Amino acid sequence: MKKKLNLINVLLFNFPLIISSIIISCIVTICNIQLRKYSGNIIDQIGIVNEIHYTLIRITGCIFILVTGSFINKYILKRLIGFTCKQLLDKLTYSISNCNQAWLNNQNNGDAINTFTTDVNGVGNYINRIVGIAVSDAFLFFITCILIFKINFYLAILLIISSTIPVFVINISSNLLQKKYKTFQEIFSNANKTLHDTLSNIELVKAYSIQVNSLDNYSGKLKQSNEYNRTLAKLESLGGAISILTSFLTVLVTVGYGGWLVSNSYITIGTFFTILMLTDYIIDPIMKFSNTIFITKKTKVNIERLNKYLLAPCENLGNKELVQIDSKIVLEMRNVSFSYNENDIILNEFNLKIKKGEHIYIIGPIGSGKSSILKIIAGFLQHYKGDVYLYEQNLKECNIESLRSIISFVTQDVFLFSGTIYDNVSIVKPNSTKEDIEEVCKLAGIHTEIVNMEKGYFTNIGEDGYGISGGQKQRLSLARAFLANSPIFLLDEPYSALDIKNKEHIKKTLSKIGKNKVIITVTHDTSIIDDNSRVISLESLVKG
Numbered sequence: 141m142k143k144k145l146n147l148i149n150v151l152l153f154n155f156p157l158i159i160s161s162i163i164i165s166c167i168v169t170i171c172n173i174q175l176r177k178y179s180g181n182i183i184d185q186i187g188i189v190n191e192i193h194y195t196l197i198r199i200t201g202c203i204f205i206l207v208t209g210s211f212i213n214k215y216i217l218k219r220l221i222g223f224t225c226k227q228l229l230d231k232l233t234y235s236i237s238n239c240n241q242a243w244l245n246n247q248n249n250g251d252a253i254n255t256f257t258t259d260v261n262g263v264g265n266y267i268n269r270i271v272g273i274a275v276s277d278a279f280l281f282f283i284t285c286i287l288i289f290k291i292n293f294y295l296a297i298l299l300i301i302s303s304t305i306p307v308f309v310i311n312i313s314s315n316l317l318q319k320k321y322k323t324f325q326e327i328f329s330n331a332n333k334t335l336h337d338t339l340s341n342i343e344l345v346k347a348y349s350i351q352v353n354s355l356d357n358y359s360g361k362l363k364q365s366n367e368y369n370r371t372l373a374k375l376e377s378l379g380g381a382i383s384i385l386t387s388f389l390t391v392l393v394t395v396g397y398g399g400w401l402v403s404n405s406y407i408t409i410g411t412f413f414t415i416l417m418l419t420d421y422i423i424d425p426i427m428k429f430s431n432t433i434f435i436t437k438k439t440k441v442n443i444e445r446l447n448k449y450l451l452a453p454c455e456n457l458g459n460k461e462l463v464q465i466d467s468k469i470v471l472e473m474r475n476v477s478f479s480y481n482e483n484d485i486i487l488n489e490f491n492l493k494i495k496k497g498e499h500i501y502i503i504g505p506i507g508s509g510k511s512s513i514l515k516i517i518a519g520f521l522q523h524y525k526g527d528v529y530l531y532e533q534n535l536k537e538c539n540i541e542s543l544r545s546i547i548s549f550v551t552q553d554v555f556l557f558s559g560t561i562y563d564n565v566s567i568v569k570p571n572s573t574k575e576d577i578e579e580v581c582k583l584a585g586i587h588t589e590i591v592n593m594e595k596g597y598f599t600n601i602g603e604d605g606y607g608i609s610g611g612q613k614q615r616l617s618l619a620r621a622f623l624a625n626s627p628i629f630l631l632d633e634p635y636s637a638l639d640i641k642n643k644e645h646i647k648k649t650l651s652k653i654g655k656n657k658v659i660i661t662v663t664h665d666t667s668i669i670d671d672n673s674r675v676i677s678l679e680s681l682v683k684g
């Protein structure tokens with residue numbers, strides 16, 4: 141069961157650390173207050189050597205605890221923030237890699253990227269604020285108020301009233317800030333998506349000379365988000381200004397009323413100095429209070445988006461482990477109907493049975509649903525009617541990891557990660573040896589081309605395979621599938637970028653390594669299909 145994050149439980153990722161930090165903060169705060177109290181005492185003790193001596197020892201003790209406590213607390217805080225951010229990143233990674241594909245396709249990529257950066261950092265910043273500053277500030281404020289209450293009841297009441305006025309004003313402006321921050325975040329995500337699209341399709345953008353439009357579009361969105369940022373800054377400075385005014389009011393109250401108390405001998409000069417120094421501990425938390433509220437409201441927005449991804453609909457089909465049994469029929473689709481949206485039926489009561497060792501082709505015009513069939517089998521599309529059986533087990537009951545472990549899916553759009561050729565192939569089986577990688581690249585007919593490159597297998601191919609040809613990309617993605625060596629191969633247009641020689645090579649490889657495998661090849665290129673092959677033509681089966 142996935143747990144919803146909120147402003148409280150995000151602080152509790154590491155309970156021992158947070159408790160130690162709060163305890164140390166409180167000890168440091170008490171020392172801080174005592175230090176001021178002893179300093180005030182000295183004034184009244186001038187001339188009394190024994191007492192001053194004793195007070196000085198106490199002051200030294202307080203300073204020692206203060207310095208070591210603050211140092212330890214900083215360390216604990218850094219650990220706590222690092223720990224929480226790492227946990228959040230792990231959870232996000234897990235959730236996104238296991239979330240429903242159709243759901244993910246509908247999200248804005250810029251949003252997801254910002255979640256990993258802005259939102260996680262936002263939570264880190266919030267922890268720093270709350271645990272590092274707000275907790276000790278609140279404690280400081282509370283203890284100081286008690287001390288002043290003990291000295292003079294009316295002065296304490298006056299101080300509390302004058303110092304808490306901004307809380308209400310700031311709360312109103314912080315609600316506005318929260319709304320503005322949310323809009324800012326949306327615009328900023330869109331701007332990032334535009335930039336990402338432009339950079340990852342730079343050749344297309346340049347080919348049509350639309351880089352100016354594209355980048356203009358980006359900077360337009362960025363300007364818009366900057367305007368929101370300015371409004372946010374204005375609101376934050378307004379909160380700051382209110383806090384400064386309040387602190388001034390608090391000082392006036394202390395000096396005015398405190399002075400009157402001294403002149404009427406209700407309190408000593410030493411006590412007056414103590415109160416004056418303690419006022420700092422009322423003003424300081426109030427000054428920082430507006431910032432704490434603003435950070436908290438922003439974090440609320442960060443957490444809202446984090447929850448969107450952390451609670452994303454799961455891809456998990458069921459809990460049963462899918463096991464490869466020795467069944468005659470490996471794959472069966474029974475009365476499968478599917479549509480992305482209600483008006484457009486992609487598959488209508490589709491039936492298919494594939495025996496062990498069978499290699500079949502699915503053909504049909506563009507948009508007839510060929511790729512969708514493979515995505516259903518691979519568990520990417522789950523909202524279909526009817527049933528899909530693998531080794532006589534219904535996919536709806538099986539868990540996604542066990543399904544993926546028996547399927548090698550070569551997708552229609554080949555993607556290569558930034559890194560070396562070696563990394564890109566070995567990614568599906570990181571423990572493979574160099575010989576394994578070379579073997580599968582030979583099977584994919586690309587080994588010779590790789591060794592002829594200056595750095596061979598360690599050639600860096602950059603993001604999205606930039607720097608190598610479409611045909612090479614396609615064969616590398618086939619090499620990955622050969623390395624995974626699963627019993628079921630789903631190949632979506634695997635020949636689309638290959639020349640005749642390479643097509644023949646791949647076909648030979650498939651018949652060599654696929655004796656006991658089920659291989660489904662989706663293609664619109666019928667020239668590669670042998671006469672005796674089994675072909676499913678979608679034209680006659682779908683589009684009811």
Ligand SMILES: Nc1ncnc2c1ncn2[C@@H]1O[C@H](COP(=O)(O)OP(=O)(O)O)[C@@H](O)[C@H]1O
Pocket residue numbers: 245480481486504505506507508509510511512513
């Ligand atoms: N994520 C999606 N959302 C909505 N419609 C989609 C989506 N993916 C594909 N389609 C539509 O579904 C139809 C079948 O797509 P697809 O299975 O990719 O066809 P094929 O592989 O045969 O070209 C097409 O009309 C396509 O536009």
Ligand SMILES: [Mg+2]
Pocket residue numbers: 510511512552632
């Ligand atoms: Mg397709």
